[in-house]
Amino acid sequence: NAGVTQTPKFRVLKTGQSMTLLCAQDMNHEYMYWYRQDPGMGLRLIHYSVGEGTTAKGEVPDGYNVSRLKKQNFLLGLESAAPSQTSVYFCASSYSLAGGPQDIQYFGAGTRLSVL
Amino acid sequence: QKEVEQDPGPLSVPEGAIVSLNCTYSNSAFQYFMWYRQYSRKGPELLMYTYSSGNKEDGRFTAQVDKSSKYISLFIRDSQPSDSATYLCAMNSGGSNYKLTFGKGTLLTVNP
Numbered sequence: 166n167a168g169v170t171q172t173p174k175f176r177v178l179k180t181g182q183s184m185t186l187l188c189a190q191d192m193n194h195e196y197m198y199w200y201r202q203d204p205g206m207g208l209r210l211i212h213y214s215v216g217e218g219t220t221a222k223g224e225v226p227d228g229y230n231v232s233r234l235k236k237q238n239f240l241l242g243l244e245s246a247a248p249s250q251t252s253v254y255f256c257a258s259s260y261s262l263a264g265g266p267q268d269i270q271y272f273g274a275g276t277r278l279s280v281l
Numbered sequence: 282q283k284e285v286e287q288d289p290g291p292l293s294v295p296e297g298a299i300v301s302l303n304c305t306y307s308n309s310a311f312q313y314f315m316w317y318r319q320y321s322r323k324g325p326e327l328l329m330y331t332y333s334s335g336n337k338e339d340g341r342f343t344a345q346v347d348k349s350s351k352y353i354s355l356f357i358r359d360s361q362p363s364d365s366a367t368y369l370c371a372m373n374s375g376g377s378n379y380k381l382t383f384g385k386g387t388l389l390t391v392n393p
Contacts, residue, residue, distance in 0.1 A: 169324075205289075207385035208325075208369070223380075255324055268313065268373065270381060272324035 167191050171256050171273035178246045178280045186241040186276050188256030196259045197239040198223075198270065199231060201252040208255065214239055246280045253277050284308050287370055287384030296393050300357040304370035304384045307351065311372040311382070314346050316355045319367045319386065328368070329355065360391045 169190045178184055188197065199211040210223030214233040228250060230242045239258075243250060257270040287304045294300055302316075312333050317325035329344040331337045331353075337344045343356040353372070357364055370384040 205385065208383045210380065257324075268375070268381075269315070269327050269330060272317075272326065274324045275322070 169256055169258055169271050169273035171254075171276050173276060174274065175277045176279070178243075178278065180247060180280060182246050182280075183242070183244050184246065184278075185243075186254055186256075186278075188239045188241070188258075188273060189237055190239075190256075190258040190271070191237065192258060192260075192271065193236070194258035194260050194271075195236070197233065198257045198259075199229070199239065199241045200255045200257065201225065202255060202275075203252050211241065211254075246278075248280045251278060251280045284382050285370065285372065285384045288387055289385055291388040291390060293390045293392060294360055296360060296362060296391055298360050298391070300360050300364070300389060300391075302355040302357075302368050302370075302387050302389070304353050304372075305351055306353070306372060306382075308372075308374070308382070309348075309351065310374035312348075313373050313375050314344070314353050315371040315381070316342075316344060317369040317371060317383075319369060321366070325369055362391050362393050365390045 172187045195216050198213040200208045202208050209225045212231040214220050217236040220231045232240045254276045256273045259270045285306045314331045316329040318328045319325040331344045334346045334348045341358045345354045367386040367388045369386040371381045373381050
């Protein structure tokens with residue numbers, strides 16, 4: 166039972182390079198989220214998806230793009246990485262938005278990204 | 282005023298101590314309250330979930346919600362070194378609101 170799997174676990178980029186972070190969940194959850202976690206800033210929502218083919222902006226979407234072509238996968242892209250994007254990125258998924266225990270978000274183990 | 286305030290600590294206690302972790306919030310619409318535990322270099326995992334005001338107990342852990350004071354707490358009894366982690370409170374208003382609002386987390390160390 167894998168839950169939420171993120172790849173890669175670590176990555177070092179040079180400024181201006183691009184990359185894609187992959188999130189996969191095997192719980193048949195409708196909703197998926199990308200967060201970044203920085204010291205002193207807590208978890209901040211980048212983008213989210215309420216179903217296959219849908220995406221929406223969170224609190225800090227600038228510099229990132231996302232796609233949800235398949236229900237189980239949620240991709241986070243950095244087109245031109247900047248040092249300010251050095252962070253730990255977490256993907257999460259949940260069953261519904263309607264309130265109640267289904268709203269519990271399940272997190273992956275994270276991707277540590279450094280942009281030099 | 283931030284929506285959710287949480288003392289970042291760090292908090293260091295001896296093994297066996299009772300630990301109290303707290304969050305305050307400003308949005309009176311919040312009615313679902315969660316505590317996540319995050320070990321170093323891991324993702325957050327749900328520890329406790331409560332709805333509206335009251336207490337919920339699970340083993341050594343007790344979650345309390347006081348909506349009148351906009352204050353939530355997590356108590357850990359007989360704390361163990363394995364409880365050493367960052368504890369994040371999270372909450373939302375339910376309904377069609379997707380967003381979980383997180384506290385910044387409190388780093389707890391339990392010393393053997």
